[in-house]
Amino acid sequence: METRRILMRSLAVAVIITSVIWTTTAEDQKVRKPCCTKVSTTEVTDPIISFRLQRQSLPCVKAVIFKTKQGEFCCDPGQQWVKEKVKHFFKNTTPTPTSSISN
DSSP states (O other), X not given: OHHHHHHHHHHHHHHXXXXXXXXXXXXXXXXXXXXXXXXXOSOOOXXXXXXXXXXOBTTBOOEEEEEETTEEEEEOTTSXXXXXXXHXXXXXXXXXXXXXXXX
16 A cells, blocks of 8 residues: 555656646747748738838748738748838838928
8 A cells, every 4th residue: 555655656746747847848949929930932912011020030030021911921031022012111101291381
């Protein structure tokens, strides 16, 4: 009977230690902030609401992230179409200067 108790306690301790190690390891694998870990070269055709640049910091890769109504798309910043979309976005969202001088 005593041997059985010792065996059960040992098993319980082993399970607890294993679960603590597994939980700690799983936490280390989580990416704290969502980021692009790969990019697409396929052109985004949906209207772009906004975009942001992402620097490379592993596991994140260098990317332009376009936001559309369909979601966010991780795109290769080296692609010519990406550069053109960014330029076009700035051109269409830059406010037109107005004059406050009246005659």
